[in-house]
Amino acid sequence: MNTKFLDLLAQKYDSEEKVVTEIINLEAILNLPKGTEHFVSDLHGEYQAFQHVLRNGSGKVKEKIKDIFKEELSEQEINEFATLVYYPDEKIQLIKNSFDNDEELNEWYKKFIEYMIRLIPYTSSKYTRTKLRKALPNQFVFIIEELLYKTDEYSNKKGYYSSIVEQIISLGQADKLIIGLAYTIQRLIVDHLHVVGDIYDRGPEPDKIMDTLINYHSVDIQWGNHDVLWIGAFAGSKVCLANIIRICARYANLDIIEDVYGINLRPLLNLAEKYYEDNPVFRPKIQAGEDISDYEKLQITKIHQAIAMIQFKLESPIIKRRPCFHMDERLLLEKINFNENEITIRGTTYSLENTCFATVDPNNPTKLLEEEKQVMDKLLFSIQHSEKLARHMKFLMKKGSLYLKYNGNLLIHGCIPLDENGNMEKMVIEGNTYAGRELLDVFERYVRYAFAHPEEIDDLATDMIWYLWTGEYSSLFGKREMTTFERYFIKDKKTHKEIKNPYYYLREQEEICRNILADFELDPEQGHIINGHTPVKEIEGENPVKANGKMVVIDGGFSKAYQSTTGIAGYTLLFNSFGMQLVAHKKFNSKEDVLKDGNDVLSVKRLVDEELERKKVRETNVGEEILQEISILKSLMEYRYMN
Ligand SMILES: O=P(O)(O)OC[C@H]1O[C@](O)(COP(=O)(O)O)[C@@H](O)[C@@H]1O
Numbered sequence: 001m002n003t004k005f006l007d008l009l010a011q012k013y014d015s016e017e018k019v020v021t022e023i024i025n026l027e028a029i030l031n032l033p034k035g036t037e038h039f040v041s042d043l044h045g046e047y048q049a050f051q052h053v054l055r056n057g058s059g060k061v062k063e064k065i066k067d068i069f070k071e072e073l074s075e076q077e078i079n080e081f082a083t084l085v086y087y088p089d090e091k092i093q094l095i096k097n098s099f100d101n102d103e104e105l106n107e108w109y110k111k112f113i114e115y116m117i118r119l120i121p122y123t124s125s126k127y128t129r130t131k132l133r134k135a136l137p138n139q140f141v142f143i144i145e146e147l148l149y150k151t152d153e154y155s156n157k158k159g160y161y162s163s164i165v166e167q168i169i170s171l172g173q174a175d176k177l178i179i180g181l182a183y184t185i186q187r188l189i190v191d192h193l194h195v196v197g198d199i200y201d202r203g204p205e206p207d208k209i210m211d212t213l214i215n216y217h218s219v220d221i222q223w224g225n226h227d228v229l230w231i232g233a234f235a236g237s238k239v240c241l242a243n244i245i246r247i248c249a250r251y252a253n254l255d256i257i258e259d260v261y262g263i264n265l266r267p268l269l270n271l272a273e274k275y276y277e278d279n280p281v282f283r284p285k286i287q288a289g290e291d292i293s294d295y296e297k298l299q300i301t302k303i304h305q306a307i308a309m310i311q312f313k314l315e316s317p318i319i320k321r322r323p324c325f326h327m328d329e330r331l332l333l334e335k336i337n338f339n340e341n342e343i344t345i346r347g348t349t350y351s352l353e354n355t356c357f358a359t360v361d362p363n364n365p366t367k368l369l370e371e372e373k374q375v376m377d378k379l380l381f382s383i384q385h386s387e388k389l390a391r392h393m394k395f396l397m398k399k400g401s402l403y404l405k406y407n408g409n410l411l412i413h414g415c416i417p418l419d420e421n422g423n424m425e426k427m428v429i430e431g432n433t434y435a436g437r438e439l440l441d442v443f444e445r446y447v448r449y450a451f452a453h454p455e456e457i458d459d460l461a462t463d464m465i466w467y468l469w470t471g472e473y474s475s476l477f478g479k480r481e482m483t484t485f486e487r488y489f490i491k492d493k494k495t496h497k498e499i500k501n502p503y504y505y506l507r508e509q510e511e512i513c514r515n516i517l518a519d520f521e522l523d524p525e526q527g528h529i530i531n532g533h534t535p536v537k538e539i540e541g542e543n544p545v546k547a548n549g550k551m552v553v554i555d556g557g558f559s560k561a562y563q564s565t566t567g568i569a570g571y572t573l574l575f576n577s578f579g580m581q582l583v584a585h586k587k588f589n590s591k592e593d594v595l596k597d598g599n600d601v602l603s604v605k606r607l608v609d610e611e612l613e614r615k616k617v618r619e620t621n622v623g624e625e626i627l628q629e630i631s632i633l634k635s636l637m638e639y640r641y642m643n
C-alpha cells in the first residue's frame with residue numbers, strides 16, 4: 001500500500017493503541033445485527049402523513065413499546081406512550097392541560113422518564129455506545145448515561161437516581177428531557193431511510209419534506225419522475241419548468257412556487273388574465289376542506305391554461321432536435337386542424353373540446369408569443385436564483401440517484417424498460433446503444449451534467465431530463481406516452497390511456513426479476529427489486545409482493561388524489577436483521593386525531609422474507625466499507641508499529 005497514504009493516516013492514529021482500539025471497535029460493529037432500513041416512496045408533498053410514518057417508524061415504535069411493556073401497561077397507556085414518542089411537544093402540552101396540580105404532573109414526569117429510559121437500551125441494542133451517545137440530546141448526554149447504565153445491584157444508588165430525576169423536574173427541564181428522549185427513540189428505531197422517489201408534486205408541502213430529509217440522520221433518495229422534473233427546471237429546462245408550474249396550478253399549489261420558493265408569478269398572471277377565461281377542464285383540483293375563493297379559482301384556471309399552452313409549444317422544438325427520443329407522435333399542436341377544431345392522432349380524428357388557443361397561430365402553432373417568451377425567461381431566471389430551491393435541489397443531487405444498489409437490493413422508482421419478450425429496451429443516444437443498467441447510467445450522467453451546467457438550456461443533457469419525465473424508454477416514466485394534451489382537450493377516454501411498459505406485467509415473473517438483478521450485478525438469489533411509482537390497487541386484490549417475493553412495490557400512496565383507487569394509503573417496507581416486512585398503512589387523517597385518541601391508524605404486516613440467520617452488519621454495504629477500513633488499518637499496523 002502507498003506509504004504516503006499510510007503516513008498521512010498515521011497522523012490520525014499516532015499510537016499503536018489507537019490503531020488497535022479502532023480495529024477492535026470496527027470488528028465488533030461487524031458482528032452487530034444490521035440496522036433497520038426504512039423504505040418509503042411517492043410522498044407527493046404530503047408532509048404530515050410522511051412525518052407520521054417517519055415518527056412511528058411504520059409501526060416499529062409501538063411494537064418495541066409493546067415488547068417491553070405489554071404486561072405492565074394497558075392498551076390505552078401504550079397508546080399514550082407511543083404518541084408521546086411520536087409527537088412529544090404536542091403531547092406534553094396536552095398532558096399538562098389535563099392535570100390540575102403539579103404533584104400529578106410530577107408523578108407523570110417521573111413515570112414517563114423512567115419508561116423512556118427503559119425503552120432506550122432495547123431500541124439501541126444493535127448499536128455501539130458511541131453511536132447511541134451521538135443519538136442522545138446533547139445537553140443531557142451525561143445525565144442520560146448515568147440513568148441508562150445504572151447497575152443497581154447493591155441498591156445503594158437508588159436514592160442517587162431518583163434525586164437526578166427529581167432535580168430535572170424541579171429545575172424545569174423535564175419537558176426538554178422527554179422531548180429529547182422521544183427523538184432519540186425515533187432515531188434509534190430506524191437506522192437508515194430510503195426514499196424511492198416522488199417527493200414533489202400534487203401535495204402541498206414538498207419543501208417541508210425536503211427540509212426533514214436534509215436534517216435526517218441517514219438517508220438516500222432514488223429520484224422519481226416528479227423529482228427530476230424539478231431538477232430539470234432548476235437545471236434550465238423551460239419545458240420542465242412549465243410542467244412544474246402547470247402541476248402546481250392543477251392542484252392549487254401555486255403557493256409552493258410563489259411563497260415557498262419566492263418565484264414571482266405576476267408576469268404569468270398578467271399574460272393569463274389577458275388571454276384566458278374560465279374553462280372547466282383547467283379548474284384546479286381542490287381537496288376536501290380546502291378553502292379557495294371563486295375569484296382565486298378563476299385566476300388559477302387562467303394561469304393553468306397559460307402555462308399548459310406554453311408547455312405544449314415548448315415540447316415541439318425538443319422533439320424535432322432530438323430524433324433519438326422518437327416522439328414525433330407528440331407533435332400534437334401541428335396535428336390540429338384549426339378550421340374544423342379537430343386533431344388526428346395515430347390515424348383517428350377527434351374533435352377538440354374546451355380549447356384555449358388564443359395565443360396559437362394556426363400557421364405556426366408552436367411559436368411562442370413574445371410575451372410568452374418573456375414570461376418564461378423571467379420565470380427561469382427566478383427559479384435558478386431561488387436560494388431555497390437551490391438548497392433543496394443540491395440535496396436531491398447529493399443524496400439522490402436514478403437507482404441504488406443497497407444491501408443486495410435494487411431500488412428504483414419506476415422500471416427497467418423492457419420489450420414484450422422481456423428483453424431490455426435499447427436506446428441509441430449519440431450513436432451509442434444502451435439498455436438496462438447501462439442506459440440508466442447514461443441517463444444519470446446527463447442529469448448530472450445538466451445540473452452542473454444550468455446556463456446550457458437547449459443541450460442534449462437538459463433535454464434528456466425532460467425525456468426522463470415523459471419519454472417511452474425512461475426508467476422513471478415507464479409508459480409509452482404522456483397524454484396530458486388529450487386529457488384536457490379530447491373527450492374520448494381511449495385517448496387518455498397511457499400504455500404502460502411491458503415491465504409492469506412482466507415484473508410478476510420471477511425469471512424477469514432475476515435477469516434484471518443480474519444485469520445490475522446483484523445476486524438474484526438474495527436480492528429484491530424495490531419499486532415505487534405505481535399505486536398498488538389493493539381494492540382490486542393487487543398484491544404488492546410479486547415474482548415470488550423478488551419484487552416489492554411500495555408506492556406509499558401518500559397522495560390523497562389516489563387513495564380512492566388504491567383502497568389504502570399505501571405501503572412502506574422495513575428491512576432489519578430478521579428480514580423484510582411490508583407495512584400497509586390506512587389513511588392518515590391528521591396529527592390531531594392521533595394525539596387525541598392515541599390510536600394511530602395501525603398497519604398490517606406481511607412478511608416478505610425471513611432470514612434464516614440474523615443478518616449482521618458484516619453482510620451489508622456498510623460492513624463492506626468497514627472491512628476495507630480494517631484492512632487499511634492492519635496495513636498501517638504492520639507498516640508503522642509491528643517491526
Ligand atoms: O392525475 P393527473 O394530475 O392527471 O396526472 C396524471 C399524470 O401523472 C402521471 O401519472 C405521472 O405521475 P406519477 O409518477 O405520480 O404517476 C402521468 O403519467 C399522468 O399523465
Ligand SMILES: [Mn+2]
Binds near residue numbers: 226413476533534
Ligand atoms: Mn412517479
